[in-house]
Amino acid sequence: MESKAAVASLSALGHESRLAIFRLLVKAGPVGIAAGEIARRLEMIPNTLSANLNVLSHAGLIVSRRDGRSIIYSADYAAMSGLLGFLMEDCCNGNPQICAPLGDIVAKAADCDGTCLTELETA
């Protein structure tokens, strides 16, 4: 991910409502959630929500597909991975020794598939 895209993503997520929307979509998984359902759950006004969904979409963080009258939004995990990778990049490439505090985060992520947890705990 290049810097411009990272700025767009970070800027999009640097907004209370949009961060809430994105987190909701991440939790929802690939199945996604319809715009109206998002508005209901987060108590947002439809047009404002639409504007915020548009910002997230333009940043590449979410994707949409139509299903009947509804438009289903879902998080783009590749974009999220790219953003996380971008943020970690400098740490590891530029200054390897300062990655130690990230161990618990790595362990938490590694815990997803159960691998790699024990070695990190002992490290």
Place this chain on the structure above:
Amino acid sequence: MESKAAVASLSALGHESRLAIFRLLVKAGPVGIAAGEIARRLEMIPNTLSANLNVLSHAGLIVSRRDGRSIIYSADYAAMSGLLGFLMEDCCNGNPQICAPLGDIVAKAADCDGTCLTELETA
């Protein structure tokens, strides 16, 4: 890290100049860089830079200390770790199976201390 702090951090980093400043400081490590030196390297006007350093500082992403006439800024790794952890949180706790694409990121971070790389590659 709670949501409010995450929004502040993401919003602070969602700005071209500030992201460049932060990445420079992350690369610089704990020794940090003086404000004037940052301005020189990134070709920024001192007062504008100061305003942006203030935003990053208020977001808790960087810290400063005085050294003679200079003020040295350095990245706060705990804050960065907290932010990354916050972003990964939903992924792992809410929807474990979608963490797979994060494997390479985890591997990259794990590569910092050389542990845990081989297992992730085979996973």
Place this chain on the structure above:
DNA sequence: CTCATATTTCCAGCATATTGGAAATATGGA
């Protein structure tokens, strides 16, 4: 075709962010 639902687009007012010039503050040296 007509209607109800779902969502977006348009628009304008309001709020907030960004910028850089000029002045102020802080430190150290002569």
Place this chain on the structure above:
DNA sequence: TCCATATTTCCAATATGCTGGAAATATGAG
């Protein structure tokens, strides 16, 4: 004390972002 350096604060202009009401578009049902 006086001066140069380093950085910040003050300030006003400009730009950008956010919001929600109203209207427009799209889809499916009867």
